[in-house]
Amino acid sequence: MIEQTLVLIKPDGVLRGIIGNIITRFENAGLKIVASKMQWIDKDFSKKHYSEHLEKAFYSGLETYITAGPVMAMVLEGNDVIEVVRKMVGSTEPKTALPGTIRGDYAHISTKHANENKKSVCNLIHASSNIQDASREIMLWFDPRDMYTYKRSGDEWME
Ligand SMILES: Nc1ncnc2c1ncn2[C@@H]1O[C@H](COP(=O)(O)OP(=O)(O)OP(=O)(O)O)[C@@H](O)[C@H]1O
Ligand SMILES: [Mg+2]
Numbered sequence: 001m002i003e004q005t006l007v008l009i010k011p012d013g014v015l016r017g018i019i020g021n022i023i024t025r026f027e028n029a030g031l032k033i034v035a036s037k038m039q040w041i042d043k044d045f046s047k048k049h050y051s052e053h054l055e056k057a058f059y060s061g062l063e064t065y066i067t068a069g070p071v072m073a074m075v076l077e078g079n080d081v082i083e084v085v086r087k088m089v090g091s092t093e094p095k096t097a098l099p100g101t102i103r104g105d106y107a108h109i110s111t112k113h114a115n116e117n118k119k120s121v122c123n124l125i126h127a128s129s130n131i132q133d134a135s136r137e138i139m140l141w142f143d144p145r146d147m148y149t150y151k152r153s154g155d156e157w158m159e
Pocket of ligand 2: 127129
């Protein structure tokens with residue numbers, strides 16, 4: 001089924017200058033970028049994006065991390081894209097993320113982002129985890145007028 005998902009290259013990915021490497025992986029996999037923008041979010045926006053984690057002990061560290069610099073936000077479209085992108089991203093903790101995944105290949109040097117004594121796992125990238133989250137997150141980040149429908153060469157091979 002053709003789906004859409006929200007991907008964020010988090011501040012560590014932007015500040016390390018590896019936006020291109022990450023986007024290339026998605027393009028090579030045949031996923032279509034239907035919207036993108038850079039945005040430096042504030043704490044209020046972080047609370048909306050990560051609303052499911054507000055009560056967690058690591059939330060304040062996560063907020064410091066995700067607001068530490070701009071993120072590159074995009075909506076990717078493709079067959080079963082939510083699950084496919086989560087697989088490409090790899091597991092949350094970089095040291096357990098498998099080689100071949102984005103976190104496994106690029107995130108080992110990112111460890112913890114300090115905030116008082118609470119720290120966040122810095123793992124380069126966010127991807128929506130299910131269809132409900134994807135729909136909520138896409139509405140939070142993008143105006144439908146800034147999302148585009150277009151045909152890429154190769155689309156004729158897709159059902
Ligand atoms: N136990 C933890 N300690 C510190 N930081 C954490 C911890 N668990 C998660 N985080 C941070 O919070 C983010 C959101 O956690 P979540 O459980 O949703 O993981 P994820 O779905 O792999 O990541 P994301 O939602 O950013 O794609 C993680 O990506 C990481 O940056
Ligand atoms: Mg998550």
